[in-house]
Amino acid sequence: MIEIVSASRCVTCDVCIAVCPTNVFELGPGGIPVIARQGDCQTCFMCEAHCPADALFVAPFTHPAPADSPLRDEAHLAASGLLGSYRREIGWGRGRKPGARLAVGPELGRARITSAALP
Amino acid sequence: MPSHDLVPLDLTADVVVVGGGPAGTWAALTAAESGADVLLLDKGYCGTSGPTASGGTGVWYTRPDPAEREKAMAGREALGGFLQDRRWMARVLDQTYENMNRLEAEARYPFPIVDGEPYKRGVQGPEYMRRMRSWIKRAGVRILDHSPATELLVDGSGTVAGVRGHRRQHGTDYRVRARAVVLATGGCAFLSKALGCDVSTGDGALFAAEAGAEMSGMEFSNAYGIAPAFTSVTKTAYYGFATFFHSDGTPLDGAGSQGGRSVIARELLRTGIVLCQIDQATPEQQEQMRLGQPNFFLPFNRLGIDPFTDRFPVTLLLEGTVRGTGGIRITGDDCATTVPGLYAAGDAATRELICGAFTGGGSHNSAWAMSSGTFAGRGAAAFATSLGASAVRRKLIGVGGAGIRPDEGGRAVGRDDALDVIRRQVHPYDKNYLRNGSRLRPALAHLDAVWEGFRGGAIAHGGELPGLRQAAAMVAHARWMYTSALARTESRGMARREEYPDLDPNQHHRIAVGGLDRIWTRPEAVTGREPAAA
Numbered sequence: 001m002i003e004i005v006s007a008s009r010c011v012t013c014d015v016c017i018a019v020c021p022t023n024v025f026e027l028g029p030g031g032i033p034v035i036a037r038q039g040d041c042q043t044c045f046m047c048e049a050h051c052p053a054d055a056l057f058v059a060p061f062t063h064p065a066p067a068d069s070p071l072r073d074e075a076h077l078a079a080s081g082l083l084g085s086y087r088r089e090i091g092w093g094r095g096r097k098p099g100a101r102l103a104v105g106p107e108l109g110r111a112r113i114t115s116a117a118l119p
Numbered sequence: 120m121p122s123h124d125l126v127p128l129d130l131t132a133d134v135v136v137v138g139g140g141p142a143g144t145w146a147a148l149t150a151a152e153s154g155a156d157v158l159l160l161d162k163g164y165c166g167t168s169g170p171t172a173s174g175g176t177g178v179w180y181t182r183p184d185p186a187e188r189e190k191a192m193a194g195r196e197a198l199g200g201f202l203q204d205r206r207w208m209a210r211v212l213d214q215t216y217e218n219m220n221r222l223e224a225e226a227r228y229p230f231p232i233v234d235g236e237p238y239k240r241g242v243q244g245p246e247y248m249r250r251m252r253s254w255i256k257r258a259g260v261r262i263l264d265h266s267p268a269t270e271l272l273v274d275g276s277g278t279v280a281g282v283r284g285h286r287r288q289h290g291t292d293y294r295v296r297a298r299a300v301v302l303a304t305g306g307c308a309f310l311s312k313a314l315g316c317d318v319s320t321g322d323g324a325l326f327a328a329e330a331g332a333e334m335s336g337m338e339f340s341n342a343y344g345i346a347p348a349f350t351s352v353t354k355t356a357y358y359g360f361a362t363f364f365h366s367d368g369t370p371l372d373g374a375g376s377q378g379g380r381s382v383i384a385r386e387l388l389r390t391g392i393v394l395c396q397i398d399q400a401t402p403e404q405q406e407q408m409r410l411g412q413p414n415f416f417l418p419f420n421r422l423g424i425d426p427f428t429d430r431f432p433v434t435l436l437l438e439g440t441v442r443g444t445g446g447i448r449i450t451g452d453d454c455a456t457t458v459p460g461l462y463a464a465g466d467a468a469t470r471e472l473i474c475g476a477f478t479g480g481g482s483h484n485s486a487w488a489m490s491s492g493t494f495a496g497r498g499a500a501a502f503a504t505s506l507g508a509s510a511v512r513r514k515l516i517g518v519g520g521a522g523i524r525p526d527e528g529g530r531a532v533g534r535d536d537a538l539d540v541i542r543r544q545v546h547p548y549d550k551n552y553l554r555n556g557s558r559l560r561p562a563l564a565h566l567d568a569v570w571e572g573f574r575g576g577a578i579a580h581g582g583e584l585p586g587l588r589q590a591a592a593m594v595a596h597a598r599w600m601y602t603s604a605l606a607r608t609e610s611r612g613m614a615r616r617e618e619y620p621d622l623d624p625n626q627h628h629r630i631a632v633g634g635l636d637r638i639w640t641r642p643e644a645v646t647g648r649e650p651a652a653a
Contacts, residue, residue, distance in 0.1 A: 017288075018164060018264065019164045019166065019167045020163070020164065020167070021162075021163025021164050021167045021168040021169070021172075021315075021317075021318050022163060022317055022318065023163070023265060023287055023288070040317075042312055042314075042315065042316070042317035042318070042351065043312060043314075043350070043351035044167070044172075044173035044314060044315045044351065045173060045414065045417060046167040046172060046173055046245065046315075049245050050167070059421065060347075060350045060351070060352065060417055060418035060421045060422060061349050061350060062312040062349060062350060062351050063349065071421060082420070082421060085420065086413065086414070086417060089413035089416075090243065090245055090246070090413055092245070098229045098246060099243060099246075099410070099413060100228065100229045100230070100231070100242070100243040100246040100247075101229045101230075101231055101232075102231055102410045103175065103231055103241065103243045103410055103411050103412075104231045104233060104238055104241075104407060104410065104411055105175075105177075105241065105357075105407050105408060105410070105411025105412060106360075106400065106403075106404040106407040106408055106411070108356050108359055109359070110359070110377075111358070111359035111375045111376045111377035111378060111379070112359060112360065112361065112362070112375060112399050113373060113374070113375040113378060113379045114361075114362050114363045114364075114370050114371050114372065114373065114374040114375060114379065115370060115372060115373075116369070116370050116372035117370075
């Protein structure tokens with residue numbers, strides 16, 4: 001679920017309010033969007049992908065992250081490179097090569113079936 | 120607050136498209152190119168809504184080479200229980216080829232280059248849908264985001280003539296007078312939090328049924344995707360490289376992403392824990408997975424898990440008719456329904472015509488979305504043109520029932536009650552996935568009871584109405600699913616029954632289903648097959 005709107009990074013463009021398919025954000029004080037309906041977040045990461053300032057962070061859980069989770073600590077997320085990482089991986093943002101150019105997955109053969117006889 | 124009911128936004132369009140995923144955007148594009156004035160309504164945001172936008176998807180794409188084509192059609196016929204229509208498969212392959220080429224030439228989609236050729240057997244969701252949005256705007260389509268439809272409007276003869284809904288970021292209702300409507304609202308995943316699927320609540324199927332349309336293939340509605348536990352990222356295909364384990368670390372015999380998913384479901388029911396390690400991918404395949412589907416790695420990277428060397432818990436999330444094949448029954452090559460003026464496309468429509476009794480994520484579904492969207496957009500535009508000038512003066516009648524126009528004398532049931540019944544009767548693996556009549560029948564009785572309560576008194580206005588209607592749509596959807604599942608007393612494709620484990624040659628038919636307060640089913644002959652095929 002969406003956990004962080006970084007007030008220091010936000011450029012008040014309101015893109016997240018527009019693009020969130022489940023309408024999680026509301027305009028907040030000073031133009032910084034607030035997470036108004038976290039329970040409606042479907043953890044699709046689309047707001048993060050569209051944020052031009054890498055100001056948003058979506059923890060991968062389908063429930064709110066615990067209060068002491070490092071995934072709610074902006075300084076940790078920035079230092080570890082996780083903030084903005086999805087956008088970087090799909091190659092969105094000025095000067096980046098679209099990830100779609102490289103998106104060739106492995107050939108998918110017959111799925112492996114686990115056997116009890118494995119070591 | 121602005122007044123909801125007194126000053127609705129009143130619009131007109133030749134063609135209204137409900138839903139802004141791949142099917143809806145292709146429908147809108149095609150209708151606009153046919154000369155129609157097109158309005159697209161998305162309950163969320165066209166460009167991010169739905170499972171395609173947030174994921175990545177393979178595409179059932181072949182070059183128009185007879186051998187390649189035959190291979191593509193024959194590939195999943197047995198899996199699909201021989202319910203496919205070969206003529207439809209061929210025209211979807213043709214249309215998909217054309218659309219993917221247009222996506223490159225006109226939308227400038229940056230396909231990868233493999234062996235000197237653009238590789239068109241897949242698309243990355245965010246990029247694809249961002250470009251579809253720009254493309255349809257360029258084509259003159261008007262888009263209303265955050266504008267869930269709440270019901271269809273018909274004229275005095277029952278022909279669909281518009282849509283009503285709510286603009287949730289403006290706090291106003293809207294009404295659109297239209298000459299034709301395309302429903303591209305997606306399938307139904309019952310708010311399971313499967314990736315990008317919470318907007319897929321089966322709304323269009325409810326609207327269509329209220330206008331008199333039928334469903335088909337609703338027994339093929341028990342898709343469950345594998346995701347790391349407590350996360351949303353269902354990308355089942357990559358688990359083909361995985362080994363599964365009991366919580367004590369011993370291998371879970373027979374488990375697999377395909378042909379062994381029920382073993383995972385049973386173990387989750389029994390102990391609540393299945394561990395997984397994607398230990399069968401070579402370093403080269405691992406790298407391809409990272410490039411092919413960056414979103415697959417989001418949970419792992421963020422939780423500090425190396426899926427190739429670590430064991431992590433997994434779960435199964437309900438994907439319902441998003442990755443099942445059931446939906447609104449199609450009656451013509453133009454994706455018409457049994458209701459004049461109403462067209463259906465993408466996951467909202469039945470995909471039995473090309474998938475039969477089985478599908479999974481992407482591939483056929485994405486090919487179907489873009490092809491059926493194209494057919495429906497063209498069909499709706501032609502229908503709009505065929506109506507005379509007096510069409511704009513038709514009296515509009517709302518046909519929405521549950522949540523809008525309650526019956527007399529019932530017991531009121533709210534959204535929360537309905538969602539609770541969905542969680543208890545539709546999500547559980549031992550009811551919807553590992554199906555047995557002895558468990559389906561009581562589950563259906565619970566759903567029938569909540570429906571009756573809904574019809575009896577549930578009512579909402581303005582901003583509360585879309586949520587209530589979504590709940591009604593999910594309950595209706597589940598009742599069609601279970602009624603069809605009970606009508607198929609065999610195992611075919613993904614519709615398996617514990618007490619009828621074998622395929623019954625006498626049930627080589629499709630099952631049409633419909634009705635709201637009283638549900639009926641009817642066998643439908645399979646079309647488009649050579650006599651000897653099954």
